[in-house]
Every structure is written in C-alpha cells, then in structure tokens.
Amino acid sequence: MSEWIFPTLSELLSREVPESSHPPSAALRQIKAEREWFSAIAALESLLSSTEGVLFSAPLPILSQPESFPNITTYSFTPNALFSGFSFQLPSANGETSECETNTLGLFPGDALAAEAFCLALTSKFSLLMVLGEDRAKNPAFFFSFDPEEITKAWQVLRLRVVLMNPGHLQKLDRLYATFPPIAPNYKLITQFSHALLSHLPDPIAESEKRTIRDPRPLQTPTADVLKSADVELLQAIAHEVRTPLTTIRTLTRLLLKRRDLPADAVKRLEMIDRECSEQIDRFGLIFRAVELETSATKVSSLATTSLEEVLEQSIPRWQKQANQRNLTLDVILPQHIPSVMSDPTMLDQALSSLIERSARSLPAGSSIQVEVSLAGHQLKLQLQAQKDDLPHDTHQMPLLKSLGQVLVFQPETGSLSLNLNVTKNIFQALGGKLIVRERPEQGEIYTLFLPLEPSKNASGMIV
Structure with missing residues (x-):
C-alpha cells in the first residue's frame, strides 16, 4: 500500500x-x-x-x-x-x-x-x-x-x-x-x-478492594497466558476497520434524525441504521475489552455500586426489539425492587446483551427467551433460558460455530463474531460475578449469573 x-x-x-x-x-x-x-x-x-x-x-x-x-x-x-x-x-x-x-x-x-x-x-x-x-x-x-x-x-x-x-x-x-x-x-x-x-483517567482498583468486593477464586481456565500476536493484530484491525467508521455513521445518522424535513420512511430507515450501528459498536467494544482482560496481569475490572434495576430498564426495550426482529418472544420476570450489586454498569449491560444475542441466534422463529431475576442468599441471581417452538427436530439445527483464534467464535451462516464461552465466563468474573452454563438437549443452553450484592445491603432489600 x-x-x-x-x-x-x-x-x-x-x-x-x-x-x-x-x-x-x-x-x-x-x-x-x-x-x-x-x-x-x-x-x-x-x-x-x-x-x-x-x-x-x-x-x-x-x-x-x-x-x-x-x-x-x-x-x-x-x-x-x-x-x-x-x-x-x-x-x-x-x-x-x-x-x-x-x-x-x-x-x-x-x-x-x-x-x-x-x-x-x-x-x-x-x-x-x-x-x-x-x-x-x-x-x-x-x-x-x-x-x-x-x-x-x-x-x-x-x-x-x-x-x-x-x-x-x-x-x-x-x-x-x-x-x-x-x-x-x-x-x-x-x-x-x-x-x-x-x-x-480510570483508576486501577486497589488489591485490598479486590478482595472485599469480588470472590478471590481463580478465573475460569484462561484461553492462554498471552494471546497470540496474530489474534491481537486481528482485533486491532477490527477496532480500526469496524468501530471507528460505525461510530462516524451513527453520529451522522443521529444528527440527520434531528432534521424536521425528513419523510417518515427515511426516519424509519435511519433509526434502523442507528440501532444496527449501536449493536455492532457494543459487540466489538466488548470483544476489545475481553482482549484487555485476557492480556492483563490483574484480569480485573474496577467494580462499583451498580443499580441493576437501571441497567435492565435501559436494556430491556433494546432486547425486545432484537427479539422482535428475529420473531422471538422475550419474557422478563423482575421483582418489585432489585438491590444494587457490585459490578461495572456499562460493561455489565454489554455482557448481558451479548448473552441475549447468543441465545437468540440459536433459536428458530417462534421461540421464546425468559429472563428472571431473583435473590439467592447474599447474591443476586439472573437466569436466562430459551424455549424452542414445537418443531420437528430436523427442521432446526443449532448454528455451526467455528473457533477463530483464542477469543472469538465465528458463525459462517451469518458472518457474525462473538466471544467464546470461556472468555464470556471470564468477562462476568471480572465483573464480580459467576456465570454457569447448563446444556439442555434440543432446547439449548441455560445461563445463570450470580452477582454480589452491595455490601451495605442485605436480603431484606429485595421485595418479590
């Protein structure tokens, strides 16, 4: 060149x-x-x-x-x-x-x-x-x-x-x-x-704070002590070739949406462009954050008091739109009040959205996804499970996923990239939580996430 x-x-x-x-x-x-x-x-x-x-x-x-x-x-x-x-x-x-x-x-x-x-x-x-x-x-x-x-x-x-x-x-x-x-x-x-x-500049979290706000158990088996240089170069190219132009497109789209002389069909298409750009920017942002955690010596994110209730209020409408686009039903079961947890709100939103997307991609049209939040002792439990439509077993097959390096998986049918399961677990552990995945024949995976409650709160803060 x-x-x-x-x-x-x-x-x-x-x-x-x-x-x-x-x-x-x-x-x-x-x-x-x-x-x-x-x-x-x-x-x-x-x-x-x-x-x-x-x-x-x-x-x-x-x-x-x-x-x-x-x-x-x-x-x-x-x-x-x-x-x-x-x-x-x-x-x-x-x-x-x-x-x-x-x-x-x-x-x-x-x-x-x-x-x-x-x-x-x-x-x-x-x-x-x-x-x-x-x-x-x-x-x-x-x-x-x-x-x-x-x-x-x-x-x-x-x-x-x-x-x-x-x-x-x-x-x-x-x-x-x-x-x-x-x-x-x-x-x-x-x-x-x-x-x-x-x-x-973001402050690195102190070692003493790490021990008090997150489980000191070791991370899930790491994908590698050090990522291969080819993987890093690939993700660097993704950041440059995807995130930057998408951010420009999204900003210009939002500026155009402020104009009052646009016809209704143009507004609808611009809103679709804005939504698609946001989803891709968040996906690649999470991928890049995963690389940082996998290559970092501490493998920890700065945790703070996080209102899961606010995170869900902002995320659920977006998840509903994603489900509707795939002809899926999203059922969210929440208690009347959700106590705060220790996590990173921005990264938690992106990680949860990644789980929703991962589950949705494996389902045929007409299926449903259920998200339920409940209290589990000193932790908050968020469970995500799918229910496939009553279809013959041979009418829908699980999508083929191919490993792409040590961090990503690739779905050839759609061309989409996502984090592999081990890295996804590490992401949630860096957020102070623990992700458990259980396989169900013919129905897919059940994701159960446990997040630590804010230390000043207790179980009495949860009203069902």
Whole structure:
C-alpha cells in the first residue's frame, strides 16, 4: 500500500519512545491511547468554559454538551463527502436542538488523516493539538502539544485539506485562524490541563478492594497466558476497520434524525441504521475489552455500586426489539425492587446483551427467551433460558460455530463474531460475578449469573 502524499497530524507529533523490556500488546496500546484521548477531551472542556475560539476535530464533534460553550465554533472533518458542507445542529441533553452548530468538512476518500482522531483548539487563551493516532513504530498512541510551532504546522496540514475539498470555507476559516492565532502557552494552564487529564483517567482498583468486593477464586481456565500476536493484530484491525467508521455513521445518522424535513420512511430507515450501528459498536467494544482482560496481569475490572434495576430498564426495550426482529418472544420476570450489586454498569449491560444475542441466534422463529431475576442468599441471581417452538427436530439445527483464534467464535451462516464461552465466563468474573452454563438437549443452553450484592445491603432489600 503506497504512502499517502499529504502528512498526517500523528507524523507531526510522533516521537521516538524507548521500548520497555516487556512491551505491551497492540490491543493494550490501543486501549491505553483511547483512554488518554477521552480523558484529554474532558480536560479540554474544563479549559473552554472561560474562553472563545474554534475547534477542528475528526472524525466526530468532541464536545459532549456544545450548548455549554456558546463562544466556541466547531468544525468536524469527515471522510464521507456526502456530508461535506452540512451544518448540523447538535441535540442537547434534554433532547432540544442546540444553538451550537457543527460544520462538516470533507476529506478525500483514502486520506490517511481519516484514520486519526484529532482536535485542534485555537482560542484566545491557548492553542492545543490532540491526536489519537500512531507513533513512528506504527503503534497506537496519543499525543498532545501546546507548542505554537507545532500548532502552526497542524493548521497547515488541515488547511491543505480545506483548499482541496472545501474551498468555499477557506476564507472564513482563514479569518478565524487570524483571530485566534497560535500563542505561547502559560505554564499554569499546561499544569491545569495535565492535572485534569490525569484525574479523568480510570483508576486501577486497589488489591485490598479486590478482595472485599469480588470472590478471590481463580478465573475460569484462561484461553492462554498471552494471546497470540496474530489474534491481537486481528482485533486491532477490527477496532480500526469496524468501530471507528460505525461510530462516524451513527453520529451522522443521529444528527440527520434531528432534521424536521425528513419523510417518515427515511426516519424509519435511519433509526434502523442507528440501532444496527449501536449493536455492532457494543459487540466489538466488548470483544476489545475481553482482549484487555485476557492480556492483563490483574484480569480485573474496577467494580462499583451498580443499580441493576437501571441497567435492565435501559436494556430491556433494546432486547425486545432484537427479539422482535428475529420473531422471538422475550419474557422478563423482575421483582418489585432489585438491590444494587457490585459490578461495572456499562460493561455489565454489554455482557448481558451479548448473552441475549447468543441465545437468540440459536433459536428458530417462534421461540421464546425468559429472563428472571431473583435473590439467592447474599447474591443476586439472573437466569436466562430459551424455549424452542414445537418443531420437528430436523427442521432446526443449532448454528455451526467455528473457533477463530483464542477469543472469538465465528458463525459462517451469518458472518457474525462473538466471544467464546470461556472468555464470556471470564468477562462476568471480572465483573464480580459467576456465570454457569447448563446444556439442555434440543432446547439449548441455560445461563445463570450470580452477582454480589452491595455490601451495605442485605436480603431484606429485595421485595418479590
């Protein structure tokens, strides 16, 4: 593959980094870089509240609540020329249209810059460049710089794309750059940004806390002490080739859904695109998290008080839609009140959704899935079991699953990827729980998950 003729922002900031004697895997490098990137975004937002300026980002707008920054103009570069020149109005937290508009700028198809996530901030108080890309060794890495010289070079890189793909915006953007030129940073501001970035990084859980909030029993038999490099490279490719473009598609779809001039059938199709993108992003996010756990020395997730009731309230409507698409019935049996558990709410939602999907794929149309939550001593029990439709045994066969490396299984009939059963068990154990799987002839598997209750709660908190 030939090198892209125009420079990228990673090439401006990448530096030689001494390699340790035990270099991390590509998967762990990717996860580390992504965590630093999202922490840096939160740190940047803390600096923008008292200033004015312009942000250039890709592949998405980075401000979580753009209406909170009325003095910040935002532009987003996208590799999809279809949306070039659109001025989208972002939805605010309450669902109303924000006053802040995000203007989109196109990139050439195949532009290497489209493979990077970046933000160039030009404000009246500081200038900052942040890049989630690759270092000189082509490893995933995160960089940031307040250096005016590097900021100037970054603007030249972006301006070149504007000249070639978005010439109608050039005059306005040149005026913005002249209004907010790169300025020498104040050391206090750099210190403030660095402290904020570190404060938003996930904290590793203490060993003493691990012993008190999760069963110290060993993990299920690991798939391998260290994943083969081929597996890691495959999953790194999946993250790059699937999650990033799907996230871009989903964001642009949601922005289009805010337009009020769309016909009903277009809205319906866009909602389907949004739903499918979300499902795939969550699936590959869980796969990547599984790689992190399998390659980590601690193999543990940070656990916290988790409202399973809220997790289920958010997840059940989505599971119902998935079941309806496959002509299945989903029956959920819940008590009146569900006490909190010790887990990770985001990852628990993804792991439970993976179980629902795994069960649904093995069932013929007309079958049903039952999810029941109950109390089991000092633990909460969640059981998922399938009931096949009354069909002759030869009319439906269990789908063929082929092992793909040491983490994934592949279903040739549908082309879908999922975690193998051992890795799935390890995921739930990292979440503080234990997953038991029981096979039933002709009916499939029964999944029983036990989660530890919040230490301050007891069995009396459960009302049936």
